[in-house]
Amino acid sequence: MTDAPRLAGTPTLEDVARAAGVSRATVSRVINGVRNVDPVIQEAVRRAVSLTGYAPNRAARSLVTRRTDAIALVVSGAGVDPEPADGAPAADTADPESGSSFTAQVFADPFFGRVVTGVVNYLRPRGMHPVLMFAETSRAREDVVSFLRQGSADGALVVSTHAEDPLPGMLTDAGLPAVLYARPARPVRISYVDLAHQDGARLAAEHLLARGCRRLATITGPLDVPAGQDRLAGFRDTMAQHGHPYIPIAEGQFTQESGEAAMERLLAEHPDLDGVFAANDLMAMGACHVLREQGRRVPEDVAVIGFDDSSAASACRPPLTTVRQPVEAMAAEMARLLIDGLSKPDGATTSVIFEPALVVRDSA
Amino acid sequence: MTDAPRLAGTPTLEDVARAAGVSRATVSRVINGVRNVDPVIQEAVRRAVSLTGYAPNRAARSLVTRRTDAIALVVSGAGVDPEPADGAPAADTADPESGSSFTAQVFADPFFGRVVTGVVNYLRPRGMHPVLMFAETSRAREDVVSFLRQGSADGALVVSTHAEDPLPGMLTDAGLPAVLYARPARPVRISYVDLAHQDGARLAAEHLLARGCRRLATITGPLDVPAGQDRLAGFRDTMAQHGHPYIPIAEGQFTQESGEAAMERLLAEHPDLDGVFAANDLMAMGACHVLREQGRRVPEDVAVIGFDDSSAASACRPPLTTVRQPVEAMAAEMARLLIDGLSKPDGATTSVIFEPALVVRDSA
């Protein structure tokens, strides 16, 4: 305390080593928990660490280990490019309202929060962290790729919200480690986790039939994405097997508004229906609203069943009967696949499919 | 192409320099846009860059610049510690359901998505990225501090959800750059952005009065946080000024469920009320549900006004009249304060207060 040299900035390994009377290598070993270090020295080092207030420099470590312990959590969008014509200067002053529709929309669906929860729960105990990225324009996609190429993150976890998303292909082409949430619309050699959507839709169909509904309809998700297609196929197939070869459908976009519009169309053409399967909870909520506005009771007059079991499902009135998608577990598995894959020689891809479950509440 | 040496891994500055026939320093200059480089050479370097497919290594750069271009976006919670007793091994297998209540809850409120939107809009054009962190336990808070101390991020943007949050103090004590969303419950020397909550509550009060409501009540937010206190104070003061010194209140927790419960309590004690100010939209929605269930029409029998103007406000039935909080702009400003502060000598703190605005829809 008397003649401790005024350290320039934050203490380094060197400072700790000096304080403990050992070499940098030894300090490094105890900090990284490498065995073969005398317990007595370990203790001395630990004391020196807390004495100096040492914190390892992540950049220096990354430089040699080639690991950052960060992963990119990217929400990827459509292929459309609402950017200004080429040559325009990069927008510097971020207009807080415009250009934000994508991110705003992403979080409007409780789905994404569940993905984050699952990912963080897996990453955190491992000392890793997610960097949030949105890839809704080609520019943004390039950013994701260069972010990873610069070694800013060890790999990417991508949740794609639209079909024809070029990002998964870009990632594999660049040889970057990545795992998707949901099978890509176009085949790409990449690992992913997904849900057995058709099984879920079957569960919904059978429940509706079992409770006595006979004039059924479905509000589908966007039909260009596998989840939308599969949920429709599963519902239709099951209905056909039970003697209902023709089922009225109205396509939605997984948003509450689109669910309302779809329900209105359905009701206009089929005023007598008594059961509706919506391909997600948000649309099911929209359907319930419209139904009530038009004087139908849910579930007495029309039964409604959703999909996902999002937080909105239990919160809304009436609480939604729905098909549960274990999003948190799927997201954690996605993280696991990525992390495990980092240590293995690249090339192999793995996919894990989860099974849905019916959750019966009040709407059907 | 004939005798190009097989490059071990990804190309480095050295490789580009060789390909362009210049020194590393020169390549570095053109890549970083430092002036004083011959245009001809610049062009040659650029060609070499794309020829080699070079991408600068972020860790190496950070090591010398002491900047990561990453910022921690942390959602901070209460001071409670639901951790196992000391000595228990760190939970390695992340249970996807448990321990997730905090993150799940965070995203249930559309508020957080708006914060992310604002932050990302500001960061992105500047080549910076947010690392998502949750600080709901003391362990998690320590992690945030060490993350920053290791230089993994240049600073922190913190959104605190509860009073008595020790994180802001920990950050300033450690001399780490940080900016808060909302004034801390206890005074801490730190920059923040906030809303003029009292003005917002006044807007709500005056609107209710103007539409003829005379038997008013309010569902408050948690009364240990400034936002909850201020919205109540603003409402009460305005009411008092207009001859309503006594206003029934019921405390909520900013969640829909708590709003429902509060509304039930209010109705039980004051069955004749004709206007309710809820301190946020989620609670206002809960109130509307309860009101309708009990046979009251909104707004004919009871007018309801919310706060925030979250996405839920316009989506719900009836669409909510509410007080708009410009969350995206506030979040962007928070990011700006942090980034600007990084280059300045530390010490100075700045706070920016935003003004709310009334948004009239159908519920009042």
Added chain:
DNA sequence: CTGAAAGCGCTAACAC
């Protein structure tokens, strides 16, 4: 305007 050289702080062989 460009090149040479000195590190940034850490890990990982490799000796002892």
Added chain:
DNA sequence: GTGTTAGCGCTTTCAG
């Protein structure tokens, strides 16, 4: 079991 040493890839004085 511990120390020595050589870089990881980049930026940045400092000469020229």
